[in-house]
Amino acid sequence: MNSILHRFFFNVKELHYIILFDFEFSYGRLLYCLVSAVVAKLIYNAVYDYYFSPLKVIPGPRLNAISNIPIRSRRPEGKVFEWFYSLHKQYGPVVRVGPRMILFSDKDAVKQIIVTDDFPKSEEIVGIRTDSSFQTLFSADDKSFHKNRRRLLAPAFSIKYTSSLEPFMRSCVQTLVGLIHDAVMNNNSEKPTIINIYQCVQAATFDIIGETAFGESFRLLENGEHPLPIKVFQDLRRRVLRATFPFLKPFLRQDPYTEEFVANIIRDRAALNAKGVRRHDILQILIDARDEETGKGLTEFEIYDQVMEFLIAGGDTSSFTVNMTLILLIQNPQALKSLVAELEKAFSDVRNRDQSKLFVPDHDTLKQLKYLNAVIYETLRRFPVSLAGILRQTKTDTVISGYFIPKNTTVSASFYQVQNSKELWGPDADEWVPERWLDADKIPRNCFYGFGGGSRVCIGQHFAWAEMRLILASLVLNFDLTLVPDQNLELVHFITPTLKTKKLEVEVRLR
Numbered sequence: 001m002n003s004i005l006h007r008f009f010f011n012v013k014e015l016h017y018i019i020l021f022d023f024e025f026s027y028g029r030l031l032y033c034l035v036s037a038v039v040a041k042l043i044y045n046a047v048y049d050y051y052f053s054p055l056k057v058i059p060g061p062r063l064n065a066i067s068n069i070p071i072r073s074r075r076p077e078g079k080v081f082e083w084f085y086s087l088h089k090q091y092g093p094v095v096r097v098g099p100r101m102i103l104f105s106d107k108d109a110v111k112q113i114i115v116t117d118d119f120p121k122s123e124e125i126v127g128i129r130t131d132s133s134f135q136t137l138f139s140a141d142d143k144s145f146h147k148n149r150r151r152l153l154a155p156a157f158s159i160k161y162t163s164s165l166e167p168f169m170r171s172c173v174q175t176l177v178g179l180i181h182d183a184v185m186n187n188n189s190e191k192p193t194i195i196n197i198y199q200c201v202q203a204a205t206f207d208i209i210g211e212t213a214f215g216e217s218f219r220l221l222e223n224g225e226h227p228l229p230i231k232v233f234q235d236l237r238r239r240v241l242r243a244t245f246p247f248l249k250p251f252l253r254q255d256p257y258t259e260e261f262v263a264n265i266i267r268d269r270a271a272l273n274a275k276g277v278r279r280h281d282i283l284q285i286l287i288d289a290r291d292e293e294t295g296k297g298l299t300e301f302e303i304y305d306q307v308m309e310f311l312i313a314g315g316d317t318s319s320f321t322v323n324m325t326l327i328l329l330i331q332n333p334q335a336l337k338s339l340v341a342e343l344e345k346a347f348s349d350v351r352n353r354d355q356s357k358l359f360v361p362d363h364d365t366l367k368q369l370k371y372l373n374a375v376i377y378e379t380l381r382r383f384p385v386s387l388a389g390i391l392r393q394t395k396t397d398t399v400i401s402g403y404f405i406p407k408n409t410t411v412s413a414s415f416y417q418v419q420n421s422k423e424l425w426g427p428d429a430d431e432w433v434p435e436r437w438l439d440a441d442k443i444p445r446n447c448f449y450g451f452g453g454g455s456r457v458c459i460g461q462h463f464a465w466a467e468m469r470l471i472l473a474s475l476v477l478n479f480d481l482t483l484v485p486d487q488n489l490e491l492v493h494f495i496t497p498t499l500k501t502k503k504l505e506v507e508v509r510l511r
């Protein structure tokens, strides 16, 4: 070790000498000195992180104390969350998973990180911005920016405004049930109709975001594909890769398609507005939004960046939750029976009056249905969309779970562990039991973060509840679904969790 350090200091001295005095400059020598300097810096960091960092007292795999490689190498396969779960089992509620990254699964620590201290977003989240100098609501790490942007966007996600978007949501759900209905009716074979419900639900949630935030549906349900969502997720993958492996940056350029697509939509809308035509949707709210103090609106790039965020934050999250709920309902026939009974009772009058076979219930009635809400809550408890926890960063030295945590440490609130803890939720915590939500006394306090918490609580939660209730209730009321046996239901988690195969095959019969 001494000889390496000696060589490093020697090389730095030599580099200094070359630059200032040695006009017989040699690229070879310069490169040699630079590489030595980088290697020495890495060694210095590793020695510091392992022997001298205040985080050294926190349990965790030894290699993790000196390198982010163990975590980065697991990201591409989407299994970091499972690794975190096994680390918590092995090392307890506080685990060091990187030189400057700590997981906390204790209930009080989770609350402190998300709610009480409300730490800002971590470098990992900031690193996946479209443009590093432009914050968005989700990626903002500056509190005052976040507060302003949240105030600006809040009107688009209020309960009242969301309920005014119901016609858009219903038209997409109507298309969804219509297509499944047609598939059953057009099946002339003896065999039951099999559909990939995962894809249908995902298409419906993206079409709903298209209708409400982009001004028109992507028609994924009808056409099966649209370049925008595909390109958005390709770009997002590039951004994640860029943040994980910064040296790949020159090879990971953004595709101009998405920005051009949205810029055209915004310009078309501005042209319509100039003629006095307005559409009642989230895009219009973004165009009209003005800062209370400065009177300034959002630029075209800011609107683009923000609607993209809604597509990313709102599409797969809702569809994952609906798909998981469908799997769990089908696997628990008693729960499915209770849900169907509740829905049939609530809509018996309307259904009898409605001659059409297909039925999309209204959200005002759905939101009152206790069992439907319980079913969704229970899925969000067992399978939250942030399976690997919520990442934040300390901005000052602090203490969490009795450990001294220096500033600029990434801290993860492992709320999956809190939501599935037998100590907190009872011996059946690892089972899916919607009934627990019917009795408020059975819900432990500060143990549910399905939509996050504190100032960063999901702005789209009312929107998500409305579309999830509408999709689930419509599917369950109109169709009898059973799982095709022997399917791979393995989960992977990149930005949001998903079924690894992106497939959930169900046999469908009309109810």
Ligand code: HEM
Residues within 6 Å of the ligand: 137, 138, 139, 150, 309, 310, 311, 313, 314, 315, 317, 318, 321, 380, 385, 386, 390, 391, 449, 450, 451, 452, 453, 455, 456, 457, 458, 459, 460, 461, 463, 464
């Ligand atoms: C089942 C569906 C959904 C779930 C479970 C969910 C969950 C979450 C969670 C846990 C957070 C907090 C993340 C953190 O603190 O780091 C969050 C934030 C956010 N969500 Fe959702 N979400 C859902 C649907 C939606 C929808 C439909 C939209 C928009 C159309 C949306 C937009 C956002 C945005 C913009 C944020 C950032 C809020 C802020 O930082 O102020 N989400 N969501």
